[in-house]
Amino acid sequence: MTKRLLLTSLLALTAGGAMADEIRVLNWQGYGTDLDWATEAFTEATGHSVVHEYFTSEQEMLTKLRTNPGAYDVVLINAAFTRQAKDEGLIGPIDTSGMKNFDTVSESFKEGELVIDGDVYGVPWTWGLTSFAINTNAFEDAPDTIQVFWDPAHEGRVSIRDDALEAVQFGALATGQDVNEITDLDVVEAKLAELMPQIRTFWSSENDWNQFMAAGELDVATYWSGSAARSADMGLPVQFVVPKEGAVAWLDGLSVPDSSTKKEAAVAFIDWMIDPEFYVKWDAEGAPASANAAAAEALPDDSFNKQVLGDPEVVMRIQFQDPVDDATREKYLALWQGLKARQ
Structure with a gap:
């Protein structure tokens, strides 16, 4: 042989x-x-x-x-x-x-x-974490709070992923609630409704996110930790932030x-x-x-x-995501679709 x-x-x-x-x-x-x-x-x-x-x-x-x-x-x-x-x-x-x-x-x-x-x-x-990343060209110092998304200084230069579960959990963090035990969904909806005028676009993929950031269209956007590492490795001016309110793991x-x-x-x-x-x-x-x-x-x-x-x-600041049943997902989806329809 x-x-x-x-x-x-x-x-x-x-x-x-x-x-x-x-x-x-x-x-x-x-x-x-x-x-x-x-x-x-x-x-x-x-x-x-x-x-x-x-x-x-x-x-x-x-x-x-x-x-x-x-x-x-x-x-x-x-x-x-x-x-x-x-x-x-x-x-x-x-x-x-x-x-x-x-x-x-x-x-x-x-x-x-x-x-x-x-x-x-x-x-x-x-x-990894679902939190947010900033365009370092838009900040002298990285913000330490999720409330930066509602800052009028960044109106029209904000983005979050077009995903109902992520959006609702993001709203829960912004309103001081446990992402796995949201006790006041109305408060979350109201907080997200206040965010809608700030939004430049919704992103759906890592490629989308990178294109918007590379074009200089965004100051701050929700993102995943591993993706942020890849984007920075590509040379994009981004920094991943875990705010004092925490992040979803x-x-x-x-x-x-x-x-x-x-x-x-x-x-x-x-x-x-x-x-x-x-x-x-x-x-x-x-x-x-x-x-x-x-x-x-x-x-x-x-x-x-x-x-x-x-x-x-x-x-110490992260919350690991628990399974979400279908009924809850449907509730979140209806909330999210309603918010986008009213934008």
């Missing part, structure tokens, strides 16, 4: 002796799993090839899982949706016993919504659809994605924070995620 044939044969074998598979990953576009250098290295190491399909909202993700059984092998699911996906039979438990990197995942993340009745339905992968996990026929390859890919070596390289390109304690510890001291999300004072 030639060396080339031997190499081909070796690459065709994965853990457990299974032949190489093509796995299909469902995720946000540009969110780590589709980095060319990472998927190419995974393929070289295991023989498995990786194909991606994308969604633009969690609801779209769930719909794709419901209507395309067997089409996907790995799916990115926000922890607030993991239980729903499990209860609908869309994802199954993951055997982590053969994963070399699972033991270094932070124990705190293994105790949340991704582990249900002792079974892992989502491997904790990344986490989220956790994303990598799950395996119950209908997948390539579960071993899927788990191997997830293990690759939580590897500290992969994460440190991704962090330099603008990653969210890692749920892997070893990966977080390996970051250089000047890393955005180590400086901002590793600050104990910041951690």
Whole structure:
């Protein structure tokens, strides 16, 4: 057997002796799993090839899982949706016993919504904050309060994401309420109604946000921590802010659809994605924070995620997002659509 044939044969074998598979990953576009250098290295190491399909909202993700059984092998699911996906039979438990990197995942993340009745339905992968970022050209000093969005000095140069849940939780923070236990929705609605005249535009994607900021059209806009790191890395004049009112924290996990026929390859890919070596390289390109304690510890001291999300004072101000039931989501959606209609 030639060396080339031997190499081909070796690459065709994965853990457990299974032949190489093509796995299909469902995720946000540009969110780590589709980095060319990472998927190419995974393929070289295991023989498995990786194909991606994308969604633009969690609801779209769930719909794709419901209507395309067997089409996907790995799916990115926000922890607030993991239980729903499990209860609908869309994802199954993951055997982590053969994963070399699972033991270094932070124990705190293994105790949340991704582990249900002792079974892992989502491997904790990344986490971050929904807060806001400023155009540093518009401020001498970064504001320390969410109330900057209502400052008349920034009228027509403000933006928030066109998402009902984010908007309502943003309003809850601005009115001093717990984002998971909003006791006065009327106050939130009134606060958001006061914000509408300030809005230049609503954004829906990271690309939208970057284009508006690059054009100098915005002074301040809600944003995600990992996205802010990427935008700054691109050279945009942005600074991420966690105000005194706090921010909403989220956790994303990598799950395996119950209908997948390539579960071993899927788990191997997830293990690759939580590897500290992969994460440190991704962090330099603008990653969210890692749920892997070893990966977080390996970051250089000047890393955005180590400086901002590793600050104990910041951690004290964040509220992790709980699952939101369908009835509450519908209520928030009606509120948000009503506000936009009256703008």
